[in-house]
Amino acid sequence: MITLYHRPRTRSSRFIFLLEELEAPYLIRLVTTRTRDGTGAVDPANPHPHGKVPAISDDGEVVFESPAIALYLTDKFPKNGLGPLVGERQRGTYLSWLSYYTGVLEPAFMSKFMNVEVPRGTAGWVAVEEAMPAVLQGLSPGPYLLGERFSAADVLYGTTFAMFAQSPMMPKSAVIDDYVQRIVSRPAYARSQARDNG
Numbered sequence: 001m002i003t004l005y006h007r008p009r010t011r012s013s014r015f016i017f018l019l020e021e022l023e024a025p026y027l028i029r030l031v032t033t034r035t036r037d038g039t040g041a042v043d044p045a046n047p048h049p050h051g052k053v054p055a056i057s058d059d060g061e062v063v064f065e066s067p068a069i070a071l072y073l074t075d076k077f078p079k080n081g082l083g084p085l086v087g088e089r090q091r092g093t094y095l096s097w098l099s100y101y102t103g104v105l106e107p108a109f110m111s112k113f114m115n116v117e118v119p120r121g122t123a124g125w126v127a128v129e130e131a132m133p134a135v136l137q138g139l140s141p142g143p144y145l146l147g148e149r150f151s152a153a154d155v156l157y158g159t160t161f162a163m164f165a166q167s168p169m170m171p172k173s174a175v176i177d178d179y180v181q182r183i184v185s186r187p188a189y190a191r192s193q194a195r196d197n198g
């Protein structure tokens with residue numbers, strides 16, 4: 001049984017969405033975390049090394065960091081084809097977009113948010129103005145990052161873009177707007193929203 005360590009309306013919410021897509025058995029364990037306004041504290045029940053969410057535990061084995069959790073879950077629950085398996089076509093593309101999410105895209109957004117210039121040629125990520133065209137190219141021809149195949153990578157990217165939709169950091173793009181609509185209109189997304197509070 002999978003236990004998801006979760007705080008509502010955070011990066012762990014998207015894993016309720018993924019678990020619903022996978023039709024996997026899971027429990028939600030609500031935890032506290034530190035928050036930006038200084039309230040909140042690391043919950044000793046949360047096995048994440050920094051008390052962040054998401055983390056999952058699978059009969060005692062702990063997995064943390066969104067790309068690792070996404071890959072672990074789609075490998076473990078392959079029935080609905082949410083991620084290409086070892087040896088399957090597009091496995092490499094899938095791993096690349098999963099890793100790019102926390103290795104490049106999130107740092108790119110965070111650099112912009114903090115008004116920090118990304119040092120060219122030395123940082124492991126790039127400015128958001130360079131990252132977003134790469135994602136848009138990845139989404140072409142679409143409709144998903146793996147072409148016709150919806151995957152856990154779209155759960156990460158689609159929910160992030162939905163969250164930033166109104167932000168000035170987000171370049172205006174009809175491709176992204178349509179993509180977000182495709183993701184958030186999925187029945188599993190609606191079910192995940194209903195379960196977000198635990």
Ligand SMILES: N[C@@H](CCC(=O)N[C@@H](CS)C(=O)NCC(=O)O)C(=O)O
Nearest residue numbers: 010011033034051052053054065066
């Ligand atoms: N790289 C992590 C980031 C997780 C993360 O920062 N989660 C936030 C909630 S959206 C959190 O737990 N913050 C509490 C803290 O930083 O202590 C992942 O993608 O899984």
